[in-house]
Amino acid sequence: MKTLDRSFYSRDSAEVARALLGKILEKEGMKGRIVETEAYYGKEDPASHASSGKTDRNELMFGKAGRIYVYLCYGLHYLLNITTRSKGKPGAVLIRALEPLEGLNRMKSNRSTKRRYKLTDGPGRLTEALGIDKGGNGADVTSGDSEIKVFKDGLEGGEVGKSGRIGINHGQERQLRFFLKDSKFLSR
DNA sequence: CACTAGATTTTCT
DNA sequence: GAAAATCTAGTGG
Numbered sequence: 001m002k003t004l005d006r007s008f009y010s011r012d013s014a015e016v017a018r019a020l021l022g023k024i025l026e027k028e029g030m031k032g033r034i035v036e037t038e039a040y041y042g043k044e045d046p047a048s049h050a051s052s053g054k055t056d057r058n059e060l061m062f063g064k065a066g067r068i069y070v071y072l073c074y075g076l077h078y079l080l081n082i083t084t085r086s087k088g089k090p091g092a093v094l095i096r097a098l099e100p101l102e103g104l105n106r107m108k109s110n111r112s113t114k115r116r117y118k119l120t121d122g123p124g125r126l127t128e129a130l131g132i133d134k135g136g137n138g139a140d141v142t143s144g145d146s147e148i149k150v151f152k153d154g155l156e157g158g159e160v161g162k163s164g165r166i167g168i169n170h171g172q173e174r175q176l177r178f179f180l181k182d183s184k185f186l187s188r
Numbered sequence: 189c190a191c192t193a194g195a196t197t198t199t200c201t
Numbered sequence: 202g203a204a205a206a207t208c209t210a211g212t213g214g
Contacts, residue, residue, distance in 0.1 A: 075196025124207045
């Protein structure tokens with residue numbers, strides 16, 4: 001299985017978000033199918049971290065495409081993004097939900113809650129299940145020896161839905177959330 | 189089942 | 202000081 005190369009990620013954020021649906025994400029042997037994503041931009045997007053300029057936290061969004069951007073949200077949840085577009089044009093795609101495929105037992109033991117069966121159907125949950133934290137920040141997904149990889153051959157098929165993004169209060173009801181309609185592993 | 193509070197870092201006012 | 206790209210556990214019907 002081959003990983004996607006940098007030209008795949010160097011496009012418009014919404015195109016990348018749409019194209020990532022159905023692709024397989026792997027971290028240390030644990031695999032999941034990407035079923036839900038959201039696109040973020042730069043200063044023209046008030047919901048984006050990059051909307052008000054570069055900071056220590058978001059500088060990866062300003063760099064080259066195809067790298068991991070992990071961000072600690074609400075002080076306790078890590079969110080997984082992949083940077084998009086080209087240098088100087090900040091952008092990223094947030095991975096919101098996965099369908100678990102391999103390594104389920106390890107995902108379960110990574111998650112602290114045992115009551116719920118929910119494993120990877122939410123941006124904060126999937127990072128915990130896969131053991132992703134700030135250590136993975138800046139990794140190059142297009143490189144073969146990265147901890148986190150995205151494969152070119154996904155599971156095609158399934159109707160794609162669009163909606164406004166979730167969890168943001170900064171207005172902006174542009175349709176930048178993409179998901180596979182028939183998936184049972186979407187966030188709320 | 190529905191609703192609510194609380195956890196806790198980065199950033200901006 | 203307050204809000205944010207969220208989730209969990211607890212309470213009450």
